Amino acid sequence: MGRIEARNLTKIYGGKRAVDDLSFSVEPGVVTGFLGPNGAGKSTTMRLMLGLDHGGGQTRFDGQPYSRITHPMRHVGAVLEAKAFHPTRTARNHLTMLAAANGIPRQRVDVVLDHVGLTDVAGHRPKTFSLGMGQRLGLASALLGDPHTLILDEPANGLDPQGITWLRNFLKSFASTGRTVFVSSHLLAEMGLMADRLVVIGRGRLIASGEVQDFVRKASHTAVLVRTPQADRLTEALRAQQVWAEPQGDGSLVVNGLDQAKVGELAFSAGVVLHELTTRTATLEEAFLEATGGSEEYVAQLGQATAEDVAAARRGQPAASAPSSVTSSSGESR
Numbered sequence: 001m002g003r004i005e006a007r008n009l010t011k012i013y014g015g016k017r018a019v020d021d022l023s024f025s026v027e028p029g030v031v032t033g034f035l036g037p038n039g040a041g042k043s044t045t046m047r048l049m050l051g052l053d054h055g056g057g058q059t060r061f062d063g064q065p066y067s068r069i070t071h072p073m074r075h076v077g078a079v080l081e082a083k084a085f086h087p088t089r090t091a092r093n094h095l096t097m098l099a100a101a102n103g104i105p106r107q108r109v110d111v112v113l114d115h116v117g118l119t120d121v122a123g124h125r126p127k128t129f130s131l132g133m134g135q136r137l138g139l140a141s142a143l144l145g146d147p148h149t150l151i152l153d154e155p156a157n158g159l160d161p162q163g164i165t166w167l168r169n170f171l172k173s174f175a176s177t178g179r180t181v182f183v184s185s186h187l188l189a190e191m192g193l194m195a196d197r198l199v200v201i202g203r204g205r206l207i208a209s210g211e212v213q214d215f216v217r218k219a220s221h222t223a224v225l226v227r228t229p230q231a232d233r234l235t236e237a238l239r240a241q242q243v244w245a246e247p248q249g250d251g252s253l254v255v256n257g258l259d260q261a262k263v264g265e266l267a268f269s270a271g272v273v274l275h276e277l278t279t280r281t282a283t284l285e286e287a288f289l290e291a292t293g294g295s296e297e298y299v300a301q302l303g304q305a306t307a308e309d310v311a312a313a314r315r316g317q318p319a320a321s322a323p324s325s326v327t328s329s330s331g332e333s334r
């Protein structure tokens with residue numbers, strides 16, 4: 001329950017392929033991040049998935065297209081774009097109306113307000129809300145039908161660091177109950193910490209999909225940093241094994257294509273003294289650039305999450321490098 005299958009999604013705007021034959025699946029029980037630079041086609045893909053945009057391909061939620069699901073809000077909750085809320089309605093009224101229109105019991109309103117931490121301001125009008133509070137109200141709307149699937153487009157926009165941590169924990173706990181979360185972001189650092197799996201796109205096309213750590217591992221070379229007072233001797237010993245060492249500006253060497261233990265053993269048998277021997281762990285950023293071959297539009301927005309941060313987040317520890325920035329975008333969520 002909760003599996004999403006997107007097949008051959010395509011959208012052409014004025015001759016430009018915004019989404020280009022994109023296929024992927026999203027599994028329940030984990031948070032799947034939808035990662036790509038600005039303009040990669042994430043929002044368009046999400047709109048296509050929900051039948052809010054016309055284009056090629058198909059998306060099935062447990063085998064059904066969204067348009068065929070009876071009571072869709074009870075199955076799939078979505079927050080896609082910034083949308084103005086009704087100017088005079090309070091947050092609670094907004095949710096109450098939404099519940100009534102979708103056959104959802106009224107009691108859910110207070111439950112979801114509590115879930116997203118808006119109980120204290122439920123009687124306020126959303127136009128007085130900060131962007132982050134608007135995001136929370138959008139999320140409350142998506143949760144109203146107690147759906148098993150959440151589709152969220154850049155939900156961290158406008159949230160402060162505490163809000164982002166809250167969102168991350170919320171989505172992880174939602175997924176841990178066996179439900180499905182598909183959440184987009186153009187921020188690598190945020191995705192590295194929030195997601196278990198990734199669907200990575202660039203220019204409307206699939207670049208990779210799978211476990212975050214596999215993505216980092218597959219998209220990066222093994223590199224070992226070595227410091228030695230006998231760099232020439234080690235370089236020679238490595239070359240004899242067809243392994244190349246790149247001298248760094250600070251006198252250290254970076255060895256590609258051999259793991260740490262092998263480099264240590266080789267140094268030992270060549271009688272080379274080592275002062276440092278470290279495996280360089282790729283950052284999610286490096287993995288992305290490796291996978292995409294670089295993308296100028298992306299480089300300016302790169303975050304700093306390292307694979308260690310990803311692992312730390314999994315262990316519930318704070319990240320060594322916090323998400324570098326949060327974009328601001330206009331307005332509130334639906």
Ligand SMILES: Nc1ncnc2c1ncn2[C@@H]1O[C@H](COP(=O)(O)OP(=O)(O)OP(=O)(O)O)[C@@H](O)[C@H]1O
Nearest residue numbers: 013014018036037038039040041042043044045186
């Ligand atoms: N209504 C539209 N008309 C014309 N082109 C569009 C339209 N909507 C999106 N595009 C183009 O399609 C491409 C994909 O846009 P989309 O908004 O889906 O990307 P995105 O990955 O969600 O980016 P962002 O992170 O900035 O939201 C972009 O080049 C965009 O300019």
